[in-house]
Amino acid sequence: MQKLLVTGASGFLGWYITEAATTWQVIGTYWHHRNIAQSPYSVPVDLTNQQAVQQLFQDQKPDAVVHAAALSQPNACQQHPNLSYKINVLAAWQIAEECARLDIPCVFTSSEQVFDGTQAPYREIDPVSPINLYGEHKALAETGMLARHRKVIVCRMPLMFGAAPTASSFIQPFIQRLRTGEQLQAFTDEIRMPLSGWDAAQGLLLTLEQKYQGILHLGGPASLSRFAMAKILVEVLGIDQANITPCKQADVQMAAPRPQNLAMDNTIALKLGFKPQDFRSALLTIRDRL
Ligand SMILES: NC(=O)c1ccc[n+]([C@@H]2O[C@H](COP(=O)([O-])OP(=O)(O)OC[C@H]3O[C@@H](n4cnc5c(N)ncnc54)[C@H](OP(=O)(O)O)[C@@H]3O)[C@@H](O)[C@H]2O)c1
The missing domain is CATH 3.90.25.10 (UDP-galactose 4-epimerase, domain 1)
Structure with a gap:
């Protein structure tokens, strides 16, 4: 089996990705929440520590990555801009660089909040227009990752929901x-x-299966x-x-x-085989x- 590295496996979406990735050997990372630590395939890593990230890739040598770790609350990003920049931008850029070195695909969970909300529905080719720091940092992460590695898949996620036991x-x-x-x-x-965590995970994994490259919108139906x-x-x-x-x-x-x-607008994702409930x-x- 090929090895899939999932960052943020202890988070809401990370849990669904690790559950859904049945055709992969999954390695999940966590940081403060050790709720996945009982799995032999989970590793604690502070992704804002560059040496730790380097070490993670050297130790694990993954075949693909889904980077889902983030400071994911817009209000928290606005209140802690430096932390947001470190985890949401710098860590994302470094992960793209590590993936480029290994020449492996890297799925990035971005957000619909790269847009200002005045011109919906948004297509992949529309220019970004963030109005909060979370959206700004996601947009910076996207461009920096795409510039660093041609096998980056930027998935813009919508509001997600579900019953993950790890996070709400x-x-x-x-x-x-x-x-x-x-x-x-x-x-x-x-x-x-809105998109269920399960469907979100299926959509993210589909992009790897289909060897998609570039930006993709995974909105709910x-x-x-x-x-x-x-x-x-x-x-x-x-x-x-x-x-x-x-x-x-x-x-x-x-x-x-x-x-x-x-x-x-998720027309491209639907054509790829995305079937959100x-x-x-x-x-x-x-x-x-x-
Ligand atoms: N939830 C939504 O509705 C939504 C919507 C659009 C986009 N997104 C994006 O989707 C992704 C997943 O969101 P989510 O809701 O699952 O987030 P979440 O539940 O808040 O989980 C965040 C994950 O990131 C990890 N993390 C945070 N800081 C870290 C650090 N310094 N080092 C290592 N790991 C760190 C956390 O680890 P610990 O908890 O173990 O510390 C946790 O596993 C994020 O990129 C988010 O921006 C989410």
């Missing part, structure tokens, strides 16, 4: 509030294309507002006492500015674990 997605805090009857304020003017997502969650989970209040982005103060409509259907398949 945006639906867990929603569900917690909905089940306890606490007020949940949900934006009516923030539009995203439909655009939904956060408010619409909350209503579907209530319906699928059969929650009686839910207290959802519609609101606008402008009503809530946050560290990072938020793009409004981040719908992506819609939000309701995907929730139904994981309902018992929520």
Whole structure:
């Protein structure tokens, strides 16, 4: 079996990738969360440490890489710009360089937040226009990685959800509030294309199978507002006492500015064989674990 190195295997998406990559021998990296440490194929690495990254590639000699480690919360990036730059930009560039040295494919999990949210749906060829530091750093990582290695696959991921045992997605805090009857304020003017963690992992692995190169949009099948997502969650989970209040982005103060409509055109991914489930259907398949 060929060896797949998954960075950020202890994170939400990393867990799905390691579960889905059944045709690979998977080596996963983690840093602060040792929840995958029981696996003999997991290694602790601080990816902001250049020597440690070099050592990782020398020791593991992977046949392919999925780089999913990141400071993934836009507000945290805005509040910790240096850390965001180190992990979201510099580490990504170094990983592309290591992959170039080995001449192996490198899948990078970028984000729809490289766009400003005013010109949706976005295609792969559209110019980036980030409005927060997370998006800016993802955009820098993309260009730097693509310039360093021709076998880089930049996958722009949408808002993801699921029931990974390792880390939570945006639906867990929603569900917690909905089940306890606490007020949940949900934006009516923030539009995203939610994608299940399982489908996201399948899409990422598909790009390796298909030897794709360049930028690819892996959006979910439909655009939904956060408010619409909350209503579907209530319906699928059969929650009686839910207290959802519609609101606008402008009503809530946050560290990072938020793009409004981040719908992506995923025509190329669909042609490649990407088959994402819609939000309701995907929730139904994981309902018992929520
Ligand atoms: N979740 C979404 O909705 C979404 C949407 C668009 C794009 N993305 C992108 O998709 C990727 C995965 O996101 P996610 O939601 O799975 O993120 P996550 O749950 O926050 O996991 C982040 C992962 O990165 C690792 N990490 C962070 N700093 C590190 C460091 N200095 N050295 C080594 N590892 C480090 C973490 O390791 P430890 O926890 O062990 O420290 C963890 O495994 C990210 O690139 C993110 O930007 C996510």
